[in-house]
Amino acid sequence: DADVTQTPRNRITKTGKRIMLECSQTKGHDRMYWYRQDPGLGLRLIYYSFDVKDINKGEISDGYSVSRQAQAKFSLSLESAIPNQTALYFCATSDDLVAGYTFGSGTRLTVV
Amino acid sequence: QKEVEQNSGPLSVPEGAIASLNCTYSDRVSQSFFWYRQYSGKSPELIMSIYSNGDKEDGRFTAQLNKASQYVSLLIRDSQPSDSATYLCAVKRGNKLVFGAGTILRVKS
Numbered sequence: 001d002a003d004v005t006q007t008p009r010n011r012i013t014k015t016g017k018r019i020m021l022e023c024s025q026t027k028g029h030d031r032m033y034w035y036r037q038d039p040g041l042g043l044r045l046i047y048y049s050f051d052v053k054d055i056n057k058g059e060i061s062d063g064y065s066v067s068r069q070a071q072a073k074f075s076l077s078l079e080s081a082i083p084n085q086t087a088l089y090f091c092a093t094s095d096d097l098v099a100g101y102t103f104g105s106g107t108r109l110t111v112v
Numbered sequence: 113q114k115e116v117e118q119n120s121g122p123l124s125v126p127e128g129a130i131a132s133l134n135c136t137y138s139d140r141v142s143q144s145f146f147w148y149r150q151y152s153g154k155s156p157e158l159i160m161s162i163y164s165n166g167d168k169e170d171g172r173f174t175a176q177l178n179k180a181s182q183y184v185s186l187l188i189r190d191s192q193p194s195d196s197a198t199y200l201c202a203v204k205r206g207n208k209l210v211f212g213a214g215t216i217l218r219v220k221s
Contacts, residue, residue, distance in 0.1 A: 033208065040120065042200065042213035043156075050207070058208075090155060097204055100146045103155040 003027050006091050006104035013081050013111055021076045021107050023091030031094040032074040033101065034058075034066060036087040043090065049074055081111040113138055116203050118212035127221045131188040135201030135212055138182065144204035145184045147175060149197045150214065156200055160186065191219045 004025045013019050023032065033048040035058075045058030047066040055066060063085060067075045078085055088108050092101035117136050125131045133147075144163050148156035162168045162175040162184065174187040188195055198214040 031207065035211075040213055043211040045208060045210075048208055088153075097144065097207065097209070098161075100148075100158045100161055100202065101156075101209060103157070106153075106155050108153075 002105065004091060004093055004102050004104035006089075006107050008107060009105065010108045011110070013109070015082055015111055017081050019078045019081055019109070021089055021091075021109070023074045023076070023104055025072050025091075025093045025102075025104075027093050027095075027102055028071075029093040029095050029102070030071065031097075032068065033092040033094070034064075034074070034076045035090045035092065036060070036085075037090060037106075038087050046076065078109075078111075081109075083111045085109065086111050114212070115139060115205070115210050116201055116212040118199075118201050118215045120213060121216040122218050123215060124218045124220060125191050127191060127193060127219055129191050129219075131191045131195065131217055131219070133186040133188075133199050133201075133215050133217065135184045135186075136182055137184070137201075137203045139203065139205060140179075140182060142179075142182075142203045142205065145175070145177060146202040146204075146209065147173075147184075147186045148200040148202060148211075149195075150200055151197045159199075188217075191217075193219050193221045195219050 034046040035043040049068040091104040150156040160175040201212040202209040
């Protein structure tokens with residue numbers, strides 16, 4: 001099994017719908033991150049968390065919310081999806097950043 | 113000015129040549145730097161990390177860091193078609209990584 005698992009792998013949803021992307025990890029890392037990737041823009045940080053009581057906004061948090069249900073689980077929600085949220089979403093984990101991140105396999109989200 | 117800048121490419125090199133990928137960063141206090149490789153539609157995977165000025169070698173890969181010039185590079189020797197991918201430069205800022213937009217590398221056989 002993968003160290004960092006994201007579900008679903010692909011999702012098509014309609015404008016205005018609520019959608020949740022899930023991330024779970026077996027690395028035992030405290031730090032978890034959500035990024036989105038758009039062509040030409042690279043990876044941009046949405047939210048990050050260092051434990052279940054610690055949630056921090058990234059550079060593009062508007063329109064998103066997160067929940068850290070346990071050390072191993074970190075979910076990203078789009079309360080009312082819009083087309084410009086169509087992107088590839090990655091969850092990442094880290095111990096102390098000395099070794100960088102471990103990424104999940106990604107969720108390709110399309111909002112129509 | 114973006115915090116981490118990379119030439120988007122594509123950079124095309126013939127098989128067996130040296131590919132040179134470059135990255136500049138704006139925060140002078142940055143201390144840790146990472147290179148990731150990303151195949152199309154896949155997740156980024158860590159190739160190298162570097163923290164000190166100078167060169168760090170790992171197999172066919174060499175990372176070079178010059179903090180005075182705020183410049184980090186990745187050299188790939190004996191480039192192979194399987195090296196064709198997008199290469200992401202990342203800089204540690206506080207408790208997170210900031211990524212460049214990536215450079216597309218194409219190795220032609």
